[in-house]
Amino acid sequence: MLIDQKGESKSALQIILEEAAGAGVEEFGIVVCPGDESTYASASGALRDRVRFVAQHNPRGYGHAVLCGREFIGGESFLHLVGDHLHVAHGAISCARQLISVAESEDTPVSAVQPTHEGLLTAYGTIGGRLVGGERPLYQIETVIEKPTPTVAEQQLLVPGLRAGYYLCFFGMHVLPPEIFELLDDQSKATGRSLGLSPALHALATRRRYLAFNVAGRRYDIGATYGLLFAQLALTLAGSDRDRILTQLVELLAIH
């Protein structure tokens, strides 16, 4: 459980769902292990009625989990979020809302990205591309590589305009077309091994215009060491209890 920006105690899932709902999403499909539905249902809070659970019977990777949502999505574009990331926007407009607005205005699939230091590359999917101009930080994606080494990143994923040693890594938030399921399906047939999402996104970039958007916000990986702590701090410092927590932190710093 976490305390959200309003000071209310909520599950991480509930915070994610509320962000999506606030961005205009009406229905939610959550891919879970068979048998975990009730646990997730109880963690969904007030939005429980708008959630449908999709069971992933064989754990064959991230891409396979997305592919499981094919029937639920049907022929529509959709917002895809990951369950272990929380997002805190820099301003009043949530990260999800920012991303959807770009997808609508550009009429194209868009993945949210965040400039990430090369020391963290092995935790994220990373894109290579170029700035497409305009006032917004939008990039044309040319390459997607999952968890690259910095050696590979430097050769294939340099994006002009970023600070040295920084790359555009996924934010855990995408607006994707239904076409992605075809690509995942093709790759699923081609490989018997674990199915990733990044190869399908790379294939998508070779097929059509596919953008990355540097969202005004930050992601917090709550699955990482201290990830939950940092996510809680970020939520609180962006919310109504900011002064109270800051005071406590200063006291802690003074003692230790």
Added chain:
Amino acid sequence: MSFRITDIIESEAPETRDLSIERWCAGKPAAELLGACAELESYRRQQANLYRRVRALFFLAAIHRYHLPTRPEFRRTGRVPYDGFSRMLERRFEEAISGFLRAQAAQGANETLSSALAAAYHQLGFQTLADQVRHTVRATRGNAWMFRLGHPLDQPLRIRPELLRVGNSNGPHPILCECTPVRMDLTHCGWSDIFFLGMDFPEGARVLNVSIDLSVHGRDSGPRPPVEAYFRVIDEPVIRLASVDLEAIAEVRDLDDVFDFGRDYLGLLKASIIAAGLVPPGIERSGAKLAELLAITCGPGRGFELVSSVNRIPKGSRLAVSTTLLGALIGACMRATGQIRSLSGPMEEPERRMVAARAILGEWLGGSGGGWQDSGGLWPGIKLIEGVAAQPGDVEHGFSRGCLLPRHTLLGTDRVPEAARTRLQESLVLVHGGMAQNVGPILEMVTEKYLLRGEVEWTARHQAMANLERILGQLAAGEVRTLGHSLTANFFGPLQTIIPWVSNLYTERLIERTRTAFGDDFWGFWMLGGMSGGGMGFIFAPKRRREGQKRLQDIMAAAKRELETALPFAMDPVVYDFAINEHGSVGKLLAGADALLPAGFYQQSVPRCLRQEARNLTPRERGDLQQFTQAARGKPEYGAVLPTLLDRMLPSAVATQDAGRLNALLDENGFDRVQHEQIRADLRNGRIGLAMNRLAPSTKIDDVPAEALFNPGSASTAFRQRGEAALQAGEVAVVTYSAGVGSRWTQGAGVVKGLHPFAKFGGRHRSFIEVHLAKTRKAEHTAGMEIPHVFTTSYLTHAPIEHFLREAVGAALGRTVWVSPGRSIGLRLVPTVRDLHFAWQETAQQKLDEQKEKMRESVRAALTAWARQAGEGGDYMDNLPGQCLHPVGHWFEIPNLLKNGVLARLLAARPQLRTLLVHNIDTLGATVDSTMLGWFCASGATFGWEVMAKRVEDHGGGLARIDGRIRLVEGLALPREEDEFTLTYYNTNSCWVDIDRLLTQFGLRRTDLADAGKTAAAVRLLAARMPTYVTLKEVKRRWGHGQEDVYPVSQFEKLWGDMTTLIECDNVFAAVPRARGQQLKDQAQLDVWQRDGSAAYIESLGKWT
């Protein structure tokens, strides 16, 4: 030429851009050349383009070194400002140049200053080129991140989970093995794989490169990829490194130790860890803990072990073994961290390129360097490697015309059919001739000649480029016979035209004898790599290849026996078996019972484990013992190690035998133990030492004006006539110092310098002694009278020189040619730390570039530790007996003539003898010149000394007025380093001696020479008045398969020039031209010596047979 010198650099038209500097300078007076220098100096300071700047620098160096000194109106003498010289040593070349130019403005241009400017421009040129290569290596995509990483938490690399132990937690961690073939090059197209050439002249940078498996014929079971790198995770937070071939194991616990390349023999392994990003270069001196970094990459409490093996392929094979090993080690580390996608099988093309780029980085870090084709073994089979023009977007674009990394085009069976490959393998015999020489100077010469576009060399380079096309066609057609002819023509044609020093007497003797033995069935010779004498190829008719292997072994062994006292051999010659490798570098994952390191690793590690109590063994050691024991039962190569384990645990008897031989040698050569103990005591107590060599700081030191010296150029004909008369009367003999082993000439390899066949005269290689004999022959011919020639020897040189002279002059030995054996000997001592520090800190030293400087610091720390551990002032005995002894300085050479009876016999045979010309073995221009002889005879002096105008490279003292008296002074006796820079003249060590006055100086007469006791006492008495200098000399200690270490050792010496300190002795001095007085001290001088006309001058002095 009507155009300006900078037009040559700027022009796009090849006929102008490729014009040689010689052509442009021809016929121009000194004033015009100085004007061109001013223009070039201004141009290079404003020019942003790297290669234009570098070319201007080399033009400047060439004009100052080769062209201005040949102009008759150019002033000969001047002074090099000490400040400028010290800046040059500190590698602050721009400041040095500014200082020299200021001095030039003040003194007027002169040859002395031009020598300093030439040296500074030359070094700045190479520094600029090297800086650019380093910059490009760092900036290459895929490398740059490693230089940004400064904290363990930023380390993004993780060891792949497949390398961690699975299942049974007591079982071994899997081992990743990288097996890599070495490369041979069919033609390097005139060393076009040097980075600088490839980056400036990509269209001319082409190499035909073949990956091969290798084994030593008669020793190994058959060819296999000779280079192996092993990587495994260990359950200790350390890095363990082991080299099977160097028999070295180290455990690195501290981050700074990873960057300490000179501490042990494992620098290459450390460089690979850094270049692979496991310990990124950016983290050096960050203060981070190695264990923290390892916890991130390998997991808490874990580390890794890296083991190398080159299957005992000897050093100097010219097959790029060290770069290949670096590539294999980097490859293993990159596979282990996911930077190469697959854990097993070959690499993909971008991955090979990245490993090759990292190998360049590793070579830079380790302070070594090779060509860009040296990683060729990463690629499979036969490939054409070519320079690539830099395009927009490349890091090189805008700086250089070409890219750092070349393009590799694999020549499949469609280009070189299977049958052609088979034919090549059926004809070619690869060998290692046994010589291991430093190829670095050759590469510098090639670069300089390319940038200067010497006409002959430039034509030869184009010939080599055309030869590559021809060779490629012949290879594709399977015409191995014509291929052999082309390769031979390449060696004797363009390669030797560009660099004559790639050949040597040994190589040419091998070729000649092989041709004699095999006639038309010997199809050709092939120089592998940068120079010959080490790795070489001989091509035979297939039906005789097997016989060729056997005969070559015998031919090489015999030639080595004949020449081993004259040329630096590091090992006995070997013949290889080889096969073309069609896979390139391949990875293998070894798990379970197969998780084994090479058998040689256990040969070293198991005895260490067995010496310990079982309870003290670490789990890793216990696991290694279990794995090895199991393997020894089932795998023959591991079982074969068992018998040697006991040998390694028991002490060897060899050391005792060597000590016995050394003592015998000392006794045979009249070693004075009492004097030795006194020297040791004085050294330990600080009464003698490097610092004590110096004169008192209050000594007044002044330069000597030209008027005080005899100038043979303006001498009257009377001197010449008097000299001619003396020659015709048989009054003169020549004495050549031949006791030395050329410490600088072969970096302490211990060969007889006088017998080194260093250059060709009269169409074949000749040694220093042969050159001196040829000059005497010519002088005899001119005078119509025999001139006795004495070669003084030492315990190190006597037997080889006597043997040589017996063969060369036959019955004349003992009649006109004499050998004067040494009668004094010293035993080298372990230096004191005080003297080591003095040599390294108090005397001016050439600062090296950043990485080499670090390497040197590290080596010095190790040598200091060695001196302490071995005992300061202790006898140096940990080497071959001959390397532990030392000659005691050339002061004893003339007294030895008195003591050993040679002078007495000479005078008995030729009572008319009055004068000796005494000179160093490497003063090739010293002759019994009639004008000089006439001058000396007329002077009435005891000694006539020859000095010459100093150049910046002339160190070691000179002619000075010391407290009012004109005398020669040794550099190590001058109170301050800068004193030497106030002197105009340098001592050539050539000296005319009046025999009777010399004897008087010793208190002897001619008749006394028959009395050995009286003569010895007279010598001892005068020796006591001569100063004793302590010096540090470098000696090589050879071990393993062609490996060498260099140690500084202390020895003492007395020097002949100090005879000028005797007040009762009359001395006269003459300023001779450089061509007469210059000495060849270092093989790197040879090229300059040939180009500046010195070689041609020496050729003109001799009568060649």
